[in-house]
Amino acid sequence: MADNDIAMNETDRLIASDKVEGTIVYNRQGERLGTIHNFMVDKQSGEVNYAVLASGGLFGMGGEYYPLPWKVLDYDTSQGGYVVDLDKDVLEGAPHYQSGEEPTFDRDYDREIQGHYGLDDVRSGSALA
Numbered sequence: 001m002a003d004n005d006i007a008m009n010e011t012d013r014l015i016a017s018d019k020v021e022g023t024i025v026y027n028r029q030g031e032r033l034g035t036i037h038n039f040m041v042d043k044q045s046g047e048v049n050y051a052v053l054a055s056g057g058l059f060g061m062g063g064e065y066y067p068l069p070w071k072v073l074d075y076d077t078s079q080g081g082y083v084v085d086l087d088k089d090v091l092e093g094a095p096h097y098q099s100g101e102e103p104t105f106d107r108d109y110d111r112e113i114q115g116h117y118g119l120d121d122v123r124s125g126s127a128l129a
Contacts, residue, residue, distance in 0.1 A: 017039070020036055020039060020051070021036055021037065021038055021039075022035050022036065023035060023036045023080075023081050023082060024079075024080070024081035024082070025051075025053055025068075025073070025081060025082045025083070025084060026076070026079055026081055026082070026083050026084075027083070027084055027085070027086055027087055027088070027091075028083060028084075028085050029087065030079075031087075031088065033053060033055060033084070033088065033091055034053045034054050034055035034056075034063075034066070035053070035054050036051050036052070036053065036054075036082065037052045037053065037054035037065060038051075038052050039051045039052060039070070040052065040067065040105060047070075048070040049069070049070060049105075049110075050067040050068060050069060050070060050105075050113070051067075051068050051070055051073055051082070052065050052066070052067050052068070053065065053066040053067075053068050053091075055091070063098075063099065064096045064097070064098060065096055065097050065098070065099070065102075066091060066094050066095070066096040067095065067096075067105075067113050068084065068094075068117070069113060069114060069117055069119055071119065072084050072085070072086075072117055072119070086117075093116070094113075094116050094117070095109065095112050095113050095116060
């Protein structure tokens with residue numbers, strides 16, 4: 001296998017980042033909430049902290065962005081997308097930002113996001129300042 005093939009393939013445990021971006025996110029009721037815009041990786045631990053959900057907008061432009069803790073996402077092979085256990089009202093009240101207004105991903109913002117989803121365990125040793 002050539003070196004450039006590694007980034008394009010997926011295994012039973014790993015997936016390339018370009019295959020995650022654009023993946024649809026549904027809630028448990030099957031409603032489409034948006035798509036994965038990108039994800040935020042801790043530079044020191046290498047862990048994915050957030051998947052940023054893009055919702056609204058047209059052709060990926062505009063709209064709102066919701067950082068979702070990676071651990072709230074489950075991949076559902078039957079739907080070909082990620083599923084989160086929340087309804088649209090909970091998502092609409094979640095920390096989010098508009099295009100061009102990216103927040104500072106610091107400990108306070110992390111606490112706000114984690115707390116909103118009932119995950120009040122801010123990661124120790126995280127690169128968040």
